[in-house]
Amino acid sequence: MHLSIFSFTCLIFCTSAYANPQPKLTHTTLEAKLDNGLKVIIREDRRSPMVMTQIWYTVGSRDESGNLSGISHVLEHMMFKGTSKVPNDEFTRLSRLYGGSVNAATFTNYTNYYQLYQKDFLALALELEADRMSNLVLRQQDFDTEVKVVMEERLQRIDDNPRALAFERFKWVAYPTSHYRQPVIGYMKNLKALDLEHLKKWYQDWYTPNNAILVIVGDVETKTTLELVKRYFAKIPAKQTPERNDVLEFSHVGYRQLEVRLPVQVPHLYLAWNVHSLATAPNLQDAYTLVIMKNILDSGITSRLHNNLVRKQKIATSVSVSYDSYSRGDNLFSISALPVNGVPLQDIEKALLSEIEQLKNTPVTSDEINRVITRHVADLIYSQDDIAGQARSIGTLEVNGLSHRILDQLPQHYAAVTPEDIQRVANTYFNRDNSSSMYILPEQEK
Structure with missing residues (x-):
C-alpha cells in the first residue's frame, strides 16, 4: 500500500492581495492506495x-x-x-x-x-x-x-x-x-x-x-x-478494465452550423468553440485563463454580456456562458442567448461575436480582471465550505485525472492570469474555423 499524508490549507483571500494569501483553516488530509x-x-x-x-x-x-x-x-x-x-x-x-x-x-x-x-x-x-x-x-x-x-x-x-x-x-x-x-x-x-x-x-x-x-x-x-x-x-480483488474511449477532439476543422425547428415559443442561439481542459491543455495557463474569461463574460448582472446585451442594447433577455476546466478530455466554451421578442438571432450572434473580438483586440483593464478574479476565488472557497462541497471538489478532480492537491493552488493560478493571457487565448481558440453554432427556431405553421 502506498501512503502519503499532507496538510491541506483552505485559503481565504483578502481582495486586495492575491500574491500573499493568508491561511484560515487547515484540514489534515490522508491519501492512500x-x-x-x-x-x-x-x-x-x-x-x-x-x-x-x-x-x-x-x-x-x-x-x-x-x-x-x-x-x-x-x-x-x-x-x-x-x-x-x-x-x-x-x-x-x-x-x-x-x-x-x-x-x-x-x-x-x-x-x-x-x-x-x-x-x-x-x-x-x-x-x-x-x-x-x-x-x-x-x-x-x-x-x-x-x-x-x-x-x-x-x-x-x-x-x-x-x-x-x-x-x-x-x-x-x-x-x-x-x-x-x-x-x-x-x-x-x-x-x-x-x-x-x-x-x-x-x-x-x-x-x-x-x-x-x-x-x-x-x-x-x-x-x-x-x-x-x-x-x-481490501479483500475485493482488482480486475482488468476495458480500454477507455478517446475524448480528445480535433480543433480548427472548420465552421459548423445547425438549424433546428422545434415546438418553442422563443428562438434560442448557441455558440461553441472547441477548447482544452486542465487535463489536455499543452499550456495549463490556457485553462485557467478560459475560466477567468468565462467569468468576465458571465458572472452576474455586472458582467459584460449581461451589461451590454441585456441592459444596454436590450436585444437579449438572458445570456449564459459555460466552460468546464476539470473535464478529462477536450471541452467546449459555449454561449447561449435568448433574444428579446422580434430580435433576429443573427443580430444576437453578431453582438456576441463582437464581444469576443473585443477580448481579442482590447486588453482587459486591471480593475475588471481583479474584480472578476476576486469574485471567482471567493466562490471557489465558499463552494468548499461544507463537507459535501469538499468531497465533491476532491472527487471531481481525481476522477478526471487531476490531483486534488491543486485545490489550494487554484487561487494563485487564477491570480496569475493577465490581460495578455486573455488576448492570447482568445486569438488561439475563438476563431470561426474552430466554432459551431445552432439556431433553435419555432416550428413553422403547417
Whole structure:
C-alpha cells in the first residue's frame, strides 16, 4: 500500500492581495492506495459530527458504444436494488433508519455515489458501499422496472424539452469525434434494446476497486478511518478494465452550423468553440485563463454580456456562458442567448461575436480582471465550505485525472492570469474555423 499524508490549507483571500494569501483553516488530509488499486482520500473536518463518503467510478457515458448508450445511468439505478447480504431495497431503508442521506449521479466521465451519516455510522456506510461494489444482485424484475424509470427520465428531461433535445443534437456538431457527444441518459432506442446481460457485463467490467476513488470528509481521524476502509475494501480483488474511449477532439476543422425547428415559443442561439481542459491543455495557463474569461463574460448582472446585451442594447433577455476546466478530455466554451421578442438571432450572434473580438483586440483593464478574479476565488472557497462541497471538489478532480492537491493552488493560478493571457487565448481558440453554432427556431405553421 502506498501512503502519503499532507496538510491541506483552505485559503481565504483578502481582495486586495492575491500574491500573499493568508491561511484560515487547515484540514489534515490522508491519501492512500490499497493493494487492490482503490485510491482513498480522507480529510478531517470536525466542525460538525458528520461524515460524507463518496465513491467515484471512472466510467460514464463516454465509455459507452452507440448500442449501449445509457447503460451507465441504468446501472446507477440498479446499484440501489440490493445484494445477497442487503437484499431488495434494504440499502435505502437502512440509510433512513440511521438518519442518513444517499444518492448518486452519472456523468460523461464518472458515476459517483454518496452517503452522509453522523460519524458514528461511518462503518455502516463503508460496509454497504464495499458490499455493492462486488456483490450486487442484478435481477430481471428490477431491471425491467428501472430501465422504464430511465426511459421516463429521458422523456421528461430530453424528448419533452425542446431546448435539451436541440442541445443533444448540437453536441454531434460541436464534437466532431469525441465521445462527449453521447447523452448521459442514453437514446431511447438503445435503452429499449438493453438487456440484463449487458448490464451484468458492464458491472463486471467497470465496478472494481482499481477503477474507483473513495473520498471521505468529516469528523474522522485519518489513520483510524484508513484502517476501517481496509477492513471492508481490501479483500475485493482488482480486475482488468476495458480500454477507455478517446475524448480528445480535433480543433480548427472548420465552421459548423445547425438549424433546428422545434415546438418553442422563443428562438434560442448557441455558440461553441472547441477548447482544452486542465487535463489536455499543452499550456495549463490556457485553462485557467478560459475560466477567468468565462467569468468576465458571465458572472452576474455586472458582467459584460449581461451589461451590454441585456441592459444596454436590450436585444437579449438572458445570456449564459459555460466552460468546464476539470473535464478529462477536450471541452467546449459555449454561449447561449435568448433574444428579446422580434430580435433576429443573427443580430444576437453578431453582438456576441463582437464581444469576443473585443477580448481579442482590447486588453482587459486591471480593475475588471481583479474584480472578476476576486469574485471567482471567493466562490471557489465558499463552494468548499461544507463537507459535501469538499468531497465533491476532491472527487471531481481525481476522477478526471487531476490531483486534488491543486485545490489550494487554484487561487494563485487564477491570480496569475493577465490581460495578455486573455488576448492570447482568445486569438488561439475563438476563431470561426474552430466554432459551431445552432439556431433553435419555432416550428413553422403547417
